[in-house]
Amino acid sequence: MESVAVIIPCFNAERFLAATVESVLGQGALVDEIVVVDDCSTDGSLEIARCYGDRVRCISLPSNGGISAARNAGIDSVRSGNVLCLDADDQLMPDSLETLRQALDRVPEAGVAFGRFNEFDDSCPQLPPRDYVNQQIDNTPHAVLADQSFLFDDRLFSPLLRGSFIPMGGALIRRDVFETIGRFDESFRVGEDRDFWLRAVRSFRFLCVDRVVMRRRLHADNLTGLKFQHLYHDFNIRHARKMLAAFPDMSEDDRDFITRRAAECCRIFARHYLSEGCPQEARKYATDWAQWMGWNLEARFLYLLSFLSGPLLANVHKGVRMLR
Known part of the structure; x- marks a missing residue:
């Protein structure tokens, strides 16, 4: 099985970072590399990351470059064959990485394995699911594999063009994808995930496991505000x-x-x-x-x-x- 690296780009996320890192450490020995990339935070984010010692590697960027620059720095620093980029305010569900890695191992032609996600905030541990997200996944043409996962070809391009519904923090990406299409576009401060998926789906198949793999936190500082x-x-x-x-x-x-x-x-x-x-x-x-x-x-x-x-x-x- 290919090794797994988790990249956590971080900017002023001291309120959430510990819970995010703990959710990755909770995946067990499956995770070979955990990298927190600090994008010039002015709070205590970097100090929190350093508290984990050699279990978490910390990178400090010399200037604030945005989430794409932070992700790219993390990707360039790891050797693992599979990479997951988890935002510093989100959390992985238990055994998510094992599920996603096994999915990629079963389907070698897939470049990305992703799952569904839940949303939560400080007042509610699980918000109602977004119908749009599940509808896009279910209604986009796909093959249903023996394990009930969905395999998508480049017909995924059109739905992704109209709205992003693949969670970056809930997607395991083969290193071959980065080597083929390049890294995240650092000229975009938002929408970089949609741009990346659109470029990737033109060259690779996408695999969706039919389970929740990530919890997405909603708060006042979300870039989706x-x-x-x-x-x-x-x-x-x-x-x-x-x-x-x-x-x-x-x-x-x-x-x-x-x-x-x-x-x-x-x-x-x-x-x-x-x-x-x-x-x-x-x-x-x-x-x-x-x-x-x-x-x-x-x-x-x-x-x-x-x-x-x-x-x-x-x-x-x-x-x-x-x-x-």
Whole structure:
């Protein structure tokens, strides 16, 4: 059996890190390497990681590079044939790594084995499951193997393009995947997992074990919170350009979907910057919107509004509201 490494990228996670590490140590001797990569935390995260002695290796990044940079540093530091990247606020379920590793061993053509996940917060140890996640897994075309696991081919690309439902912390990845498609894209501060899965599924099969393998913690600092909506809009725009360039054979439905999503994000940005009194930024996104979808009436209106200045620009949000 291939060896297993668990990479834990960490930034100011002192409240959660110990429980995360304990959930990995609870997997037993199966785990060959545990690496906590500290991304310039300003709290006690690194000290907590060091308390585990030689059971956990600690890496400190010289500057804050984001979760992709932390994961990549961890991946580059390990020798194991299989890698799992677990966020510092999430937890593995008992025997999860054994389940995932056995799944990969049974299906050599699979590059990734993943499972389902539960969510929890400080007030509730298990929140209701997200129907969307289970529906996407169940409804995407797949082969059902003898052990009732699901084997996916590149038809998984289209559902993943529309929403990420594979938990990074609940997925065991063969090192061959990283060597073939590269590491996580460090230019993305959010959405890096979706980008990685989309690149991987074009070259490898994915295997889903039908059990919960990870607990995902929800809290105010999650990168999935509303305060990071701006980052996700930016990701959708830049990622659309990347996908269209990388996969020119993408289906027309997929091409139309990411084009419209990127255009809508440009529209949102144009309206936002007008209401904030930032005409140059508004003009840029109005122009970008038109490049995606053409110069429709609203794009022209927002573009013209961006040339206003002074008192007129201060009241431009009234004009924006007229578009609702």
